Amino acid sequence: MxxxxxxxxxxxxxxxxxxxxxxxxxxxxxxxxxxxxxxxxxxxxxxxxxxxxxxxxxxxxxxxxxxxxxxxxxxxxxxxxxxxxxxxxxxxxxxxxxxxxxxxxxxxxxxxxxGWRHMPWQAWSSDERTATGERRELQLADGSRVLLDTASAVDIRFDERQRTVRLRAGAIAVVTAPDPLGSSRARPFVVETAQGRLRALGTRFTVRQEGEAQDRGAVRVAVTEGAVEVTLRNATAPALVLPAGQQTVLGDAGAAPPEPVSTQSQAWTRGVLYADNMRLADFCAELARYRPGIVHCASEVGGLRISGAFQLRDTDYVLSMLATSLPVQVVTRTRYWVSVVPG
Structure with a gap:
């Protein structure tokens, strides 16, 4: 048609x-x-x-x-x-x-x-979404809260059996609330991802979709309170229960061994990009998620290391700081095309 x-x-x-x-x-x-x-x-x-x-x-x-x-x-x-x-x-x-x-x-x-350049186009039709550089908190019908990171999208489905949030793109931070229907009729709170199903067990946790959900990119899960039950895609039984203070990565090969939650993985919830001896190329790629346009890092300087906590509300300022702390210069062709090159 x-x-x-x-x-x-x-x-x-x-x-x-x-x-x-x-x-x-x-x-x-x-x-x-x-x-x-x-x-x-x-x-x-x-x-x-x-x-x-x-x-x-x-x-x-x-x-x-x-x-x-x-x-x-x-x-x-x-x-x-x-x-x-x-x-x-x-x-x-x-x-x-x-x-x-x-x-x-x-x-x-x-x-x-x-502001929508990072959003996979299937996610444009999602129930809730954020543009590049935007973070927004949702209050769900049951009192739970979901914070959407930059360029993120979710579908929300509550029915008589289950409370479901489907992550379509980006990252979310979830704080679950008790089901208002009461303990006798309590519905599970579930986050569905490209790599599996996450069931909250009285929980604060973050979930990040790497790449595009339709291509089944890796999913990073970090728990800060309570626990999360992880059931991998197409599995009939839970693979593990991830306790507070632990994080894992879900991929086509299964769940990676849990490890302690990193400061870097949670910093975005406070509007901060945290770098601990991070490669400059990776830093620029992460910063680009919060900035409309392109941030290009030249290969000659991509291996330089950077540490610090950077406020994401002003990415221009963050870029200007690079030239003062590293042997690089920031070349701005337009507001939407920035290159980090040797100084």
């Missing part, structure tokens, strides 16, 4: 009422979500009608839609009539090519829209 939608009947009238100008990033994100939905391969007549109503509701909506359509056609980011089920069958290499194209797509739009 072709995902194009006829322009609303009163588009000309709406456009005259609102002259072209900068668009709200939230409206741009909404247009992107409509674009993804209509090209998902699963959109029906109701989805197309709903999109038409959204476009018709405000001239800014239509402007954002047209911009998204033009960019997708220019860069081939979302080919008409090609849904994600088809793309998924083409293999990992082609999916990566599509994501590279989407990066170009993001680079062509305003700064606010660049």
């Amino acid at each position: 072709n995902a194009s939608v006829r322009p609303p009947a009163n588009l000309a009238k709406l456009t005259k009422l609102t002259p072209p100008g900068p668009l709200d990033p939230a409206v741009l994100r909404e247009a992107a979500r409509w674009l993804v939905r209509l090209h998902s391969g699963e959109a029906g007549p109701g989805d197309h009608a709903a999109c038409a109503r959204w476009r018709e509701a405000d001239a800014a909506h239509e402007q954002a839609w047209q911009r998204a359509q033009r960019l997708s056609q220019k860069f081939g980011a979302v080919p008409p009539a090609v849904g994600m089920p088809v793309l998924a069958r083409q293999g990992r290499a082609n999916r990566r090519a599509v994501l590279r194209t989407l990066a170009l797509f993001a680079a062509a739009v305003p700064a606010g829209y660049l």
Whole structure:
């Protein structure tokens, strides 16, 4: 099915009422979500009608839609009539090519829209998500709290049997609350990940998805209070119970041996990037998760080591500090293209 939608009947009238100008990033994100939905391969007549109503509701909506359509056609980011089920069958290499194209797509739009460059496009339709550099706490219906890290996405499903949070991208910190239904009807609190199922046992813990969930990247779990029961993907019984003060990595080969929770793995929950003799290349890659655009580290300086605690709310300042503490210089081509090179 072709995902194009006829322009609303009163588009000309709406456009005259609102002259072209900068668009709200939230409206741009909404247009992107409509674009993804209509090209998902699963959109029906109701989805197309709903999109038409959204476009018709405000001239800014239509402007954002047209911009998204033009960019997708220019860069081939979302080919008409090609849904994600088809793309998924083409293999990992082609999916990566599509994501590279989407990066170009993001680079062509305003700064606010660049905040979504780290988000896998399947996660755009998640229940809750954050942009690059954003952290946000959710209060769930049962009183539990979930803190979303930069470029993170989750789905939330509560029913009569289970309280479930599915991590689609990024990282979360979870503080569980007792089930308000009472002890006799208490539902388990579960975090579903690409590598398995995490059942909270009165718990504070963090979960980070490495890479993309659909490619089953590694999942890092760290427990600071209580315990977490880990059941690996496709397993019928729990693999281990991870107690407070321990962390592990879940991968295709199973769960790594538990080890003490590191300060570095928990620092993001306080808005800090903590480095303890970290390679500069790894530091730049981690900093880039919190900054729209690209942070490139030249191979000549990638092996330099850095230590310290850096506030993530001001990544410009963090970059400026590199040149004062290491033999490097920071070259800024634009706000969204920064290179760390030999000094």
